Amino acid sequence: MADPASILAFVLAGLKAAKLAYAVLSSFKDGPENVKTAMADVESLLSTLEQLAVCRALEGQSGEALRAPMNACLHDIELFARELESLSPGTQSSRGARYWKKFRAAWEEKTLSKMSARVASHRASLNFCLNVIQR
Numbered sequence: 009m010a011d012p013a014s015i016l017a018f019v020l021a022g023l024k025a026a027k028l029a030y031a032v033l034s035s036f037k038d039g040p041e042n043v044k045t046a047m048a049d050v051e052s053l054l055s056t057l058e059q060l061a062v063c064r065a066l067e068g069q070s071g072e073a074l075r076a077p078m079n080a081c082l083h084d085i086e087l088f089a090r091e092l093e094s095l096s097p098g099t100q101s102s103r104g105a106r107y108w109k110k111f112r113a114a115w116e117e118k119t120l121s122k123m124s125a126r127v128a129s130h131r132a133s134l135n136f137c138l139n140v141i142q143r
Contacts, residue, residue, distance in 0.1 A: 025089040032092040046124035053131040081130035
């Protein structure tokens with residue numbers, strides 16, 4: 009049987025990383041479509057993780073079903089958030105232009121699209137588990 013506290017800790021850590029990734033992506037007000045798509049995928053994941061964080065059913069044995077998908081999600085979203093955070097401009101003036109230039113140089117379009125697809129996949133998997141647990 010899974011320790012409910014450990015499952016909740018994974019969920020909360022995932023929430024923290026997803027919020028960081030969302031904050032970085034949302035700083036691109038006029039970003040290209042792939043940035044908007046990634047931001048929407050992270051926002052959907054945030055919603056699912058917030059639902060999981062308050063789900064009372066995690067306290068029972070049903071929380072075990074989340075262990076593998078939550079571990080995979082946490083690994084990927086933390087990696088994604090760290091990579092995005094490393095591109096952060098800090099407190100530079102005219103940071104938007106430099107930030108975007110640095111972001112584009114570090115992230116190929118395919119890289120962001122692949123990460124976005126992984127986030128969407130994790131959201132779907134966790135949503136499925138959440139629906140099963142709540143029944």
